[in-house]
Structure formats: structure tokens, C-alpha cells
Amino acid sequence: MSMVNNIPVGPFHPLLEEAEYFNIVVDGETVVDIDMDIGWMHRGHEFISEQKSFTQSIYLVERICGICSTSHPIACVHAFEDVDNIEIPERAAYIRSLVGELERIHSHLLWFGLAGHFIGYDTVWMWAWKYREPILQMFEIISGNRNHYGMMRIGGVAKDVDPARIPEMMKILDMVDDKMNMIIKVAKDDPVLRSRLKGVGVLTHKDAVELCAVGPTARASGVNTDVRQDEPNDAYGWVKFDVPVLPNGDVYDKFVVRALEIIESTKICRQCLEKLATVKGPILNNVKHISAGEGLGRYEAPRGEVFHFIKTDGTNRPIRHKVRAPSFNNIPTYVASCKGIPLADALITLASVDPCYCCTERSLKVVDINRDPFQIDLLKLSREKTQQIRSKIHE
Amino acid sequence: MRPEYLFYLLVFPGLLFTGTLGLVVGCVDRKVSARFQFRVGPPFLQNFNDFFKLLGKETIITKEAVASLFISAPFIAFSMIVLVSAMIGTAMFFGVSFGGDVIVVMYLLMLYSVMVILGGACTGNVYSSIGAGREIKLLLADELAFILVLLVPIVKSGYVLSLDGILAAQQDGLFIGSASGIIAFIVGILCIQAKMTLTPFDIPEAETEIVDGPFMEYSGPPLAFWKLSHLMMWVTFPFLLILLFWGGFNLSGLGILWAILKYLLIVVVMIIIKNTNPRVRIDTALNFFWKYATPLALIALILAVLGA
Numbered sequence: 001m002s003m004v005n006n007i008p009v010g011p012f013h014p015l016l017e018e019a020e021y022f023n024i025v026v027d028g029e030t031v032v033d034i035d036m037d038i039g040w041m042h043r044g045h046e047f048i049s050e051q052k053s054f055t056q057s058i059y060l061v062e063r064i065c066g067i068c069s070t071s072h073p074i075a076c077v078h079a080f081e082d083v084d085n086i087e088i089p090e091r092a093a094y095i096r097s098l099v100g101e102l103e104r105i106h107s108h109l110l111w112f113g114l115a116g117h118f119i120g121y122d123t124v125w126m127w128a129w130k131y132r133e134p135i136l137q138m139f140e141i142i143s144g145n146r147n148h149y150g151m152m153r154i155g156g157v158a159k160d161v162d163p164a165r166i167p168e169m170m171k172i173l174d175m176v177d178d179k180m181n182m183i184i185k186v187a188k189d190d191p192v193l194r195s196r197l198k199g200v201g202v203l204t205h206k207d208a209v210e211l212c213a214v215g216p217t218a219r220a221s222g223v224n225t226d227v228r229q230d231e232p233n234d235a236y237g238w239v240k241f242d243v244p245v246l247p248n249g250d251v252y253d254k255f256v257v258r259a260l261e262i263i264e265s266t267k268i269c270r271q272c273l274e275k276l277a278t279v280k281g282p283i284l285n286n287v288k289h290i291s292a293g294e295g296l297g298r299y300e301a302p303r304g305e306v307f308h309f310i311k312t313d314g315t316n317r318p319i320r321h322k323v324r325a326p327s328f329n330n331i332p333t334y335v336a337s338c339k340g341i342p343l344a345d346a347l348i349t350l351a352s353v354d355p356c357y358c359c360t361e362r363s364l365k366v367v368d369i370n371r372d373p374f375q376i377d378l379l380k381l382s383r384e385k386t387q388q389i390r391s392k393i394h395e
Numbered sequence: 396m397r398p399e400y401l402f403y404l405l406v407f408p409g410l411l412f413t414g415t416l417g418l419v420v421g422c423v424d425r426k427v428s429a430r431f432q433f434r435v436g437p438p439f440l441q442n443f444n445d446f447f448k449l450l451g452k453e454t455i456i457t458k459e460a461v462a463s464l465f466i467s468a469p470f471i472a473f474s475m476i477v478l479v480s481a482m483i484g485t486a487m488f489f490g491v492s493f494g495g496d497v498i499v500v501m502y503l504l505m506l507y508s509v510m511v512i513l514g515g516a517c518t519g520n521v522y523s524s525i526g527a528g529r530e531i532k533l534l535l536a537d538e539l540a541f542i543l544v545l546l547v548p549i550v551k552s553g554y555v556l557s558l559d560g561i562l563a564a565q566q567d568g569l570f571i572g573s574a575s576g577i578i579a580f581i582v583g584i585l586c587i588q589a590k591m592t593l594t595p596f597d598i599p600e601a602e603t604e605i606v607d608g609p610f611m612e613y614s615g616p617p618l619a620f621w622k623l624s625h626l627m628m629w630v631t632f633p634f635l636l637i638l639l640f641w642g643g644f645n646l647s648g649l650g651i652l653w654a655i656l657k658y659l660l661i662v663v664v665m666i667i668i669k670n671t672n673p674r675v676r677i678d679t680a681l682n683f684f685w686k687y688a689t690p691l692a693l694i695a696l697i698l699a700v701l702g703a
Contacts, residue, residue: 120674126432
């Protein structure tokens with residue numbers, strides 16, 4: 001006899017500390033279906049951004065996500081700069097890429113910790129977050145803040161990097177490299193960890209392409225996609241780096257692909273820091289006015305491609321601001337990767353795309369108290385439609 | 396019934412002693428785990444505070460729950476653990492025992508798991524029922540290995556079925572010193588890890604999957620007693636292993652120091668296993684116990700019969 005049960009994960013569940021809802025249908029312990037329901041976050045970021053000036057909306061999009069808090073501003077300033085083809089100084093480009101890559105390191109380390117916690121390995125959780133701490137200190141050295149940096153401006157960056165503190169930052173990057181090699185070694189050697197992650201929640205190459213997965217989720221399934229490589233902006237065209245791509249698409253590959261990305265990121269950071277020691281010049285082109293037009297901004301956030309669209313009308317605020325976060329593409333991959341696997345594996349698979357629901361959801365409910373569409377308009381429309389159908393039948 | 400039996404059951408080595416020591420060792424566990432993870436850890440008396448605070452909290456019984464079973468399960472389970480710890484303690488410290496008490500210990504320890512299953516299954520919560528189901532599977536996985544481990548000292552002591560008899564048989568040589576003894580001891584520690592649902596076998600409780608499983612709907616005093624029984628197992632199981640394999644405790648002179656050291660060694664090994672492993676899947680646990688642990692325990696038993 002089979003026992004089909006609905007397991008609710010969310011709206012509040014210790015697996016993911018955000019408001020989201022998954023209805024996992026299990027037969028015994030095997031997942032037979034997964035259904036998700038989004039719309040638990042009511043934030044209205046796009047709408048608020050349309051009420052603010054350009055400078056303010058960059059600060060606003062920084063608050064979309066607490067973890068990838070510089071990816072949204074980078075994509076946003078790219079969109080604004082795209083409207084008027086604004087160039088940024090060379091030094092500013094290096095600082096932008098430096099901050100972006102540091103964020104990738106800290107975001108991936110944060111995910112390692114959470115992944116460890118999700119599979120009950122709290123030691124990994126604490127260790128990963130311990131090694132994340134120096135990266136936050138680097139942010140403090142660069143921007144004065146640990147989490148929301150406020151570095152991005154249209155036409156450049158807000159703060160300069162002090163060349164005297166570059167050696168100190170290089171040391172921190174060396175430490176991160178060491179620890180990442182250790183983590184990769186542990187992942188390869190530990191038989192219990194391997195048995196828990198290897199071959200679990202496979203997202204095939206075909207599914208990854210069909211479901212439009214982005215970022216490490218796609219790269220772990222053998223899809224070679226990376227905005228930094230496909231459409232290099234800022235300093236990415238001037239630095240050397242590889243994009244790690246692994247073929248299997250299981251949680252283990254997603255784990256390793258992120259670890260390898262951290263090592264690539266430290267490479268980029270080192271090259272940026274070396275350039276910052278020599279390249280002189282301004283860090284900000286003063287932009288007074290943005291003309292009417294449309295602009296697109298793309299950036300490879302830690303979770304994948306983040307996309308901003310801006311439409312301006314020549315005033316000092318956007319008339320349309322559209323944000324598409326990477327998790328929006330990655331969350332539907334659950335349907336392909338979770339079916340037919342045990343519940344314990346399904347939950348780590350849910351976490352393995354590093355979903356960020358506050359990035360994804362910006363729903364806003366507009367209530368017009370002067371008009372009640374359900375009482376008047378809809379009823380009238382429905383009657384008209386019925387009469388049309390009736391008259392057709394009588395003919 | 397002699398009056399000192401009541402003392403054995405309620406004060407030493409039963410309820411009061413095991414309970415207090417359990418809460419203290421729970422603190423040791425939290426402190427050592429914290430040091431493993433570069434944390435400071437809670438204050439030393441945190442477990443006492445938690446326990447007494449829970450006693451004063453409201454008990455919420457869900458609508459779907461079978462109230463009588465829901466409330467009685469933690470207290471029955473608690474009394475099992477008190478009884479087991481009193482039996483092991485009296486045999487170890489006073490040499491008081493009765494024939495066949497090893498078998499009674501086996502039964503009572505299994506009944507604890509049965510109570511967890513009943514308490515979890517009767518709440519009407521989907522997470523609890525999955526947790527209870529996993530507890531059944533885990534019980535199926537570790538029970539045979541655990542019984543085989545307990546059989547080894549019985550065989551080695553010349554088929555004596557009482558705890559003090561096994562202890563007396565170790566006067567000539569500790570069982571842990573023999574090949575069969577050491578194998579059984581190691582398998583025993585792994586079985587304990589599963590019986591106490593510590594990582595890597597904390598599958599029934601799995602916080603990030605099924606939110607503490609069978610204990611999810613518990614609150615107030617019943618939860619306090621679940622927690623207390625769980626902490627008391629930190630005393631009961633290592634004491635059982637020490638009694639069966641490591642010659643019990645000699646509480647004269649420096650023997651006290653050696654006794655504490657023996658006990659802490661087992662506890663620390665358990666904490667290390669707990670902190671250096673992820674939670675395994677239930678099928679991996681079944682595989683592990685049926686393919687590796689049980690055959691190993693069987694080999695130990697055969698060696699014991701052969702006299703090694």
C-alpha cells in the first residue's frame with residue numbers, strides 16, 4: 001500500500017530562512033511531485049524605485065538582497081549607463097570588479113555553511129562562516145561597511161581603494177585560497193559527505209537548458225554560461241580567469257563548481273588589486289543628466305545572471321524599472337531535479353541552487369479604493385459575454 | 396522490598412544522580428561542540444536553566460493528538476531510562492543485581508525508542524509521523540547489532556546473564572583487551588550513536604528536514620522530560636559500555652580519576668563522531684548497520700565463542 005503525503009516546506013521552515021512555500025508530495029520517503037507557491041514577499045521594489053531619483057534607486061536596489069547586495073547596484077548602474085553610453089574611468093572599473101568578485105567569494109562561502117547546516121554538518125557551517133569573516137573585513141577596508149557597501153555610482157564608484165592597504169588584502173586572499181583548497185580536498189576525500197552529495201538531485205544538461213538555469217546551477221550541469229565571459233564589462237575584459245564548468249549536475253558538482261569559482265574569483269581580485277596599485281586617475285565621471293531612452297544592465301551575480309531594465313523620460317527618475325534576479329530562473333529547476341529522489345535528498349537539492357526569495361519576489365498589490373472591479377465591471381462584462389454566446393447559439 | 400532499593404532508584408545511582416550528571420554532560424557536549432566550531436558555547440548551567448524553564452511552560456496538545464498517549468509517552472520513556480540507569484548503577488557501584496537483568500536492560504532501551512515512535516506518531520503532525528517512521532527504520536537498523544554487542548560479554552563471562560556477574564568475570568582481564576571485546580566495543584559506540592540519535596544518525600530528528608521530527612509538537616514539561624531522558628542517555632549508555640567491557644569503576648583512591656577519565660573518553664569520542672559527520676540518509680544508515688556493523692558484531696560474537 002502506498003501512502004501519499006503532502007509535506008509543506010514553508011512559509012516558514014528551518015530549511016530556508018525566507019518566506020516561501022513548497023508542497024512536496026511524498027510516497028513514503030520518495031518525492032513524487034513538487035509544487036511551489038511564490039508571492040509571500042510583498043516588497044514593491046520596482047514600484048518604489050520608479051518614485052525615486054537615479055541616485056536613490058541605486059541605494060534601493062542594494063537592499064533587494066542582503067547577500068548579493070552589490071550585484072543589483074552593478075546591474076542597475078550598467079542599465080543607467082547604457083541609456084547614455086556613459087564611460088567609466090579605468091580605476092573605477094577595477095574597483096567595481098574587485099567588489100563584485102569579493103561578494104561572490106563571501107556569498108559562496110555563506111552557501112557552503114548553509115549547505116553544511118542543511119545536511120546536519122554544523123561544523124562545516126561554522127568553519128565556512130569563520131573563513132567568510134576576513135572577506136567581510138576586506139569590505140570594511142574598501143568601503144567602510146561589512147554588508148551593504150554603497151560603492152556603486154552612475155559613472156564610477158563612490159570610494160577609492162587605499163594602495164597602502166593592498167598587501168593586507170592580498171594576504172587575506174591567500175588565506176581564502178588555502179582554505180578553499182582544503183574544502184575541495186575534504187569534499188573529495190570524505191566518504192560520508194560524498195555519499196550524501198554525489199549523484200543527488202541531478203539536473204541534466206537538457207533540463208538546465210530548457211528551464212533556462214543560470215549561474216553555478218547551469219555551470220554544474222555543463223552549460224557554459226557566464227555574463228563575465230560572454231559580455232565582459234567593467235574590468236572583466238582585461239583580467240584573465242576561467243569559468244569552471246562541470247558535467248554531472250548533481251549537488252556535489254554544484255558544491256565543487258562554487259569552490260572552483262571562489263579560486264577564480266581570488267585570481268581576479270589579485271589582478272584587480274595589482275592594477276589598483278599602479279593605475280592612477282579619477283574614480284567617478286560626474287553624470288548630471290540622463291536623457292530619455294531605455295537601458296539594459298547585466299551582471300553575473302553569485303547565483304547567476306541578474307538583469308535590470310530601465311526606461312527613462314529625461315526627468316531624474318526612471319519611469320520603468322524591471323529587475324530579474326537569477327533565482328527566478330533557477331527555482332523552476334526543482335521540478336526536474338527533485339522528482340523520484342528521497343525526501344532527505346530533495347531538501348538539500350532545494351537548497352543547492354542557493355535560492356534567494358527576497359531577490360526573486362517583488363510583488364506589489366495595488367488596491368484602488370475608488371473602484372471595485374469585482375462588483376461592477378466584471379459582472380457587466382460577464383453578462384455581455386453570456387448574451388453574445390446565447391445569441392450565437394440561437395442563430 | 397528493601398528501603399535502600401528506593402534510594403537506588405530515586406537518588407543514587409538512579410534519578411537524581413543520572414539526571415544531574417546528564418545535564419552536566421549535556422553542557423560538556425555543548426561546550427566541546429562549540430570549541431570544535433570556533434564558538435564559545437553556552438554558560439555551563441544552561442541545560443539546567445533550559446530544563447527548569449520548560450517545566451514552567453504551558454503544555455499545548457494538538458487537536459488531532461491522542462492526548463493520553465501524547466502526554467504519557469515522555470514520562471514512560473523517562474521512567475525506562477531511570478530504571479535502566481538505576482540497574483546499571485547498582486550493579487556497578489553496589490554489586491546488586493539479579494539474574495537476567497542484561498535482557499531487561501535490552502528490552503527497556505528498546506522500549507524507549509518505541510515510546511518515541513508512539514509519542515511522535517500520535518500527534519497528527521506530518522513531520523512527526525515521518526520522524527516516527529524514520530525512528531522505526533533506525534531501530535530496525537541498529538537493534539540487531541546492539542543485541543549482538545551485548546551478547547559478547549555474556550559469552551565471554553561464561554554465559555552469565557547478570558550485570559554484576561559480567562563485572563565479576565572481568566577481574567582476571569578486561570573484555571576490551573581481547574580481540575572480540577574491542578570489536579564489540581567499537582560497534583557498540585556506533586550503535587549508541589544511533590540509539591541516541593546523534594549525528595550522523597540524527598535522521599529521525601533532522602532539524603532542517605522534518606523540524607525535530609517526533610518531538611515537534613511537544614512543549615512544556617513533556618518536552619522537558621524528553622530532553623532530560625535524552626541527556627540521561629549520555630550517562631546510561633557509556634556506563635553500560637564501561638560495565639560490560641571496561642571493568643566498571645573502581646572508586647577508591649586514584650581510581651576515581653581513572654573512572655572519570657574512562658567515562659569522558661567515551662563521551663568525547665561520541666562528541667567527535669557527532670561533529671565530524673553530516674547526517675546520513677536513512678537508507679545509508681540501514682546499509683551501514685546491516686552490511687558492516689552487524690557482520691562485525693557477529694564476527695566479535697564468533698570470536699568470543701571461540702575464546703579470543
